[in-house]
Amino acid sequence: MKWTRKDLLALSEMSAEEIIFVLDTAAEFKDVGRRRLKKVPSLRGKTLVNLFVEASTRTRTSFELAAVRLSADVVNITAGGSSLSKGESLKDTAKNLEALAADLIVLRHSAAGASRFLAARLGAGVINAGDGSHEHPTQGLLDVFTIRERLGRIEGVKVGIVGDIRFSRVARSDIQALTKLGAEVTLIGPPTLVPREFGRLGVRLTDRFDDVLGELDVVNLLRIQHERQKAGHFPGTGEYASLFGLNASRAARLKQGALVMHPGPIHRGIELDGSVADGPHSVILDQVTNGLAVRMAVLYLCGSVPPKEGE
């Protein structure tokens, strides 16, 4: 297929064919990472700006490494050290970056829709590295990449996503990618964190982890954010862990060959016991490795589309 997107904003707007195309491209780039010389000239001469208006270490590092391996020039901007902290608008910041001839902007932002806002106003390509509670498309892509790599397929795979679905951009991107590729998705958590509206996407919802645990091929655990507890979504991490944590006794009931995933950072002892995170089911570090390949693919594909005329 011919790739035509200059931006990667949300998996909700992508077709299954496009998603598979990214995965196949990522598989080729993964081989590059195994070479002694881990660099290709695909984006030589292009400038990539990592604009991280919200804190992130692993995603920013992953994008930076991906860009470096594609031979792009990389500039990192974080909110604390930028004009954004002095009250400059996102639009003006972006226009300035464009005036400096940035080709690609990787945006992490606390506001849902921020990357769409930028993409609509810039000729440069915009890659969404997480926008509020909306989407984190490269995480969704690396998750399905990892499942496909390990299990050989996505279609018909039974995937459970556990935890803070309501506020999770990872969950939204995972749900989009998995359902488009034919997986059977179950969302697991207390009703306060699992909005029933997701049912319209053809996923199953349950608050009984133990009832479904044994049938899952993949268990994807989301980080529980402590601020949710303050807002009254659950009474405490102890009760949460007892109901929804993947501890050793639950892990013992997993299917043979089932995958345990987590987008990180992990809260050991809350959503996931240390022994399980480091155990035989865990593919958590594969996810990190694959994230690099997926981001190389995304940057390569979007960076190769000619920019549209600026407004």
Add this chain to the structure above:
Amino acid sequence: MSNSMNIRGGRVIDPSAGRDAAGDVFIAGGKICAEPAEGGVEVDARGLVVCPGFIDIHVHLREPGHGAKETIETGTRAAAAGGFTSVVAMPNTHPVADHPGIIAWMLERAAEVGVVNVFPTGAITVGAQGEQLAPIGAMAAAGIVAVTDDGRCVQNHEVMRRAAEYCGMFGLPMFDHCQDASLAGPEAMMHEGYWSTMLGLPGWPRMAEEIIVARDAMLAEATGTRIHCQHLSSGGSVRLLREARLRGVPLSGEVCPHHIALTDESVRDYDTDFKMNPPLREQADIDALLEGIADGTIEVLATDHAPHAIYEKEVEFAAAPFGIVGLETAVGLFCSILLHQKGVLALPELIAMLTANPARLVGLDRGTLSIGAPGDVTLLDPDREWTVDRSTFASKARNTPFHGWELKGRAVRTVVGGRTAWEVGV
């Protein structure tokens, strides 16, 4: 310029008198009169509807304090361009209109630069903080027509109850932006439902509005003070309002064009021109609002004209202020939806909801063509087709979700006190 006018040959619709007949309307010295005014401006109204000037009881003129968004001058020009001869101004200015001095300033400014009549409201509480009663009596003496903490619904029921009792002394109605702050948390920015879930935008549920409508029904019943529920968005609110009114409770409600024209799906591209408070809800809510309009549960139509500067709206969805402009598109939208598309109202009923009904709510001697009334008249072409072009707005602001919409029905001349305040271009 003469403030006398002879408007001849139109279809005269005056719901306050049950009048709907071909005829003439005469204005002498700024007042409606029975005989042609000598030397009055002659206006040919053949093919047009001649009705009392429209009254919008929910307008944010933004002055004092927010002149970058709108001024009394530009806001009243926008009103005239939309067919409105009178506007009721909300008190969420800066400083808040919670004091007779600010009311007096607004009236003075409106007399200097306003092209339509301006009737201020005063805040219920000092600074609209929801705690200490504002000097309602002094503001009543200064000329307010209602009290409201619009945008900052009084959360303390005891404060609201005492305010309602106190307003009874002055016969002032209370306007309430019905919203429970705990259910509509500080992060909420759209209707809670499928689209908020998909878009990752915190939503607020219908019950945030309905709980306060229910409270206001109880307070209105207990105190006898008229409480008017502003810009209803939820179908459940209509049911609560209907039930209260059937029992004779002095509770009323209004509906704005956007809440019957758009649903929450409109937010899907994070366009901040669809960010308003209360939020756009679902088709079932639209259906319930239309039913409430059709059966008389809702008797007033308003705009919630909420201008903002472009730079304020052209930001991330979370960072944008709530609200859209409405004065210049409302009549076209109401005619298109209520008359032409849905057929829920006959033309005289629609006109009543823009004239006699709001006038009665706030105690104005307007919204009527009876002899001696102020010469405020709107000439309406309910079948005129036009396209919304925000670049032509008289308002300072451009924040409308209706740019490019093709509408049917438009005011073509707005007459205030016997003088033409605005006339449509050819």
